[in-house]
Amino acid sequence: MTNTPTAPTDFAEYVDCTPLLDDRKALDEFYDEHGYVFLRGVLDRDLVRKSAEEMLAGLVALGAARPDATLDDLVIDSFEAVDEVAMHGYVKYDDFWNHPSTLKVFEQVFGEPVFVFRSTTIRYYPSQAAAREPNFSYLTPYHQDGFYIGPNKDFRTAWVPLIGTTAGTGGVALADGSHKRGPRDHVLNENYRRFNHPVRGIPPQDIEPGETLRYSEMDQGDVLIFHAFMCHKSVPNLATEPPLMRMSMDTRVQPATSHRGFNAVTPWTESAKDASKGIMAKITGTPIEAE
Ligand SMILES: O=C(O)CCC(=O)C(=O)O
Numbered sequence: 001m002t003n004t005p006t007a008p009t010d011f012a013e014y015v016d017c018t019p020l021l022d023d024r025k026a027l028d029e030f031y032d033e034h035g036y037v038f039l040r041g042v043l044d045r046d047l048v049r050k051s052a053e054e055m056l057a058g059l060v061a062l063g064a065a066r067p068d069a070t071l072d073d074l075v076i077d078s079f080e081a082v083d084e085v086a087m088h089g090y091v092k093y094d095d096f097w098n099h100p101s102t103l104k105v106f107e108q109v110f111g112e113p114v115f116v117f118r119s120t121t122i123r124y125y126p127s128q129a130a131a132r133e134p135n136f137s138y139l140t141p142y143h144q145d146g147f148y149i150g151p152n153k154d155f156r157t158a159w160v161p162l163i164g165t166t167a168g169t170g171g172v173a174l175a176d177g178s179h180k181r182g183p184r185d186h187v188l189n190e191n192y193r194r195f196n197h198p199v200r201g202i203p204p205q206d207i208e209p210g211e212t213l214r215y216s217e218m219d220q221g222d223v224l225i226f227h228a229f230m231c232h233k234s235v236p237n238l239a240t241e242p243p244l245m246r247m248s249m250d251t252r253v254q255p256a257t258s259h260r261g262f263n264a265v266t267p268w269t270e271s272a273k274d275a276s277k278g279i280m281a282k283i284t285g286t287p288i289e290a291e
Contacts, residue, residue: 011173011215011235014038014224021108028111035179036226037109038216043160044101045221051096052162052220055124055247058090071163074245076126079138084122088269093120093249097158106158106253109225113256117155119268119279120251127168127243128236137193139234141201142175145252146228147186148282149263151291155254157232159224162247166217168239169246172224172232175211179227195272197283202231225253262290 017037020027031037052071059065062083064076076082096102097116106114128134146153165171186200193199207213215235218224226232237246254264262278263271271278281288 011213012176014174014214014216016040018042024111027109031109031227034176035230036174036176036214036224039105039109039223039225041219041221042105043221043223044099047096047099047101048160048162048220051091051093051249052247054091055087055122055162058087059124061090062086073242074247075243076124076245078135079123079125080135082124085269085272087122087124088120088267091120091122091249093122093251094118097251097253105223106225110156110253110255114253115256115258115260115264116158117252117254117264119263119266119271120249121268122249123246125170125237125246127239127245129168129238129240129243136234136236137191139192139236140232141189141192141199142204142207142231142233143186143199143201144179144184144229144231146183147200148279149228149252149261151261152254152259153228154258155228155252155264156225157228157230157250158253159226159250160248161218161220161222162249163245164217164219165246165248166239166244169237169244170235170239171215171218171246171248172250173213173215173235174224174226175207175231176214178207178211178231179229182229184229184231194283195280199283201233207231 017030018040056071056074059076060067064082065074145157159172184202186202188198189201190198275284275286276289
């Protein structure tokens with residue numbers, strides 16, 4: 001299966017739903033139809049910046065970035081050379097997600113109290129534009145988070161840039177309305193790997209022409225929230241002049257009253273250890289003991 005990263009120029013923009021935030025009916029109708037909500041400038045920018053600074057501090061402490069690096073000039077050689085588990089100790093994302101101002105936004109979108117997953121993915125991807133051997137294997141092919149995460153599928157993914165993303169630095173692309181067809185087959189894809197295992201993805205030909213691919217540049221304070229069955233994939237970092245980093249983090253959010261599965265209650269650093277539980281069971285194809 002080929003699923004080569006494509007440049008953001010192939011994409012339409014996300015629709016800005018910020019004007020719908022106070023209109024329950026319109027917001028729900030948009031989400032039901034399109035499978036996502038894109039909000040501009042709704043998160044506390046100082047908090048976002050704090051998480052970005054924490055990520056920078058981690059990269060410096062682990063020797064991946066120059067000691068005098070700033071968010072404006074940060075570069076690292078390689079995502080894979082950085083100890084991802086150690087990095088999770090630097091970024092205080094639980095504090096960010098559970099800050100009253102962040103929860104307020106989630107609750108406005110859900111229309112009810114929410115629970116934020118203890119598992120967060122942090123991403124610090126350098127540009128591959130000038131790399132002698134560009135590596136995209138840590139990016140994600142088309143997939144639905146609901147394939148990997150359960151058992152309940154009423155969670156939504158929340159994706160936040162820690163510094164602004166650009167057409168060059170990439171981010172995440174969504175196939176508009178693709179959640180409506182429900183779960184899709186995911187097949188093994190040797191081009192992408194997680195925890196040293198090839199991951200499963202949706203073959204690109206399964207994305208229908210009417211499922212418009214969307215990507216927009218995002219600023220600190222913006223958030224993208226999407227359905228468990230939204231087909232989506234990484235957009236690679238091919239930034240030049242300057243070769244900016246892509247720094248973002250994503251978690252899952254669900255109604256507070258819903259069942260809390262393994263990934264919901266287990267921090268990322270723990271969930272990566274057990275191949276019979278949660279996302280690792282899906283990645284390794286191990287019979288599942290706890291979802
Ligand atoms: O940020 C990315 O590159 C991909 C994000 C993603 O696939 C996800 O949040 O499930």
